[in-house]
Amino acid sequence: MTDFELTIKNVRPVFDAFGFNAVEIHKNVIRLESSKVTVTIAYDEREKSNLFFVGHINSISHLLNSKNLKEVFNYDRSARNFADFLLDFLNNEGKGILKDDLDKLNELDAFEERQAKIYTNNLLTEQEVSAADNAWANRDYLTFVNVIERIDLAQLPGSYKLKYKMACDRIR
Secondary structure, three states: OOHHHHHHHHHHHHHHHOOOEEEEEEOOEEEEEOOOEEEEEEEEOOOOEEEEEEEEOOOOEEEOOHHHHHHHHOOOOOOOOHHHHHHHHHHOOOHHHHOOOHHHHHHHHHHHHHHHHHHHHHHHHHHHHHHHHHHHHOOOHHHHHHHHOOOOHHHOOHHHHHHHHHHHHHHO
């Protein structure tokens, strides 16, 4: 029996007790659903990692990780193995998932949306900084100033503030 199969054997009774049904079973994936909640437990052979997704039925599921476990569920404990983690989480901070309590799932949705916005904003800022660096290297001070003005200067190192001042002086 593989570790994944052993994990499922240990945690499946918890889901069964709360009315979850297996709706999809593959070699390293099992998806269980209740009337309102879907959970997926998986093992990624390439990454050699265990995965646990939760979400609303017929909606996007979110991978639980140390960040959202801590921020949303206030769960910050370690376990010997994946099965122990699942059992500990589901019997404590994650019990609402088993009881179809959608408050935590809604909170998780909102948290993941905020994280996505932060990620996107960071990417956009990196692109703008790259464009500013390129303009500076090409001595295109007007473009440099225009790009820097689209970025919150407080986010940038002091060297950009100095370059910004120098570029402003040169285009006047």
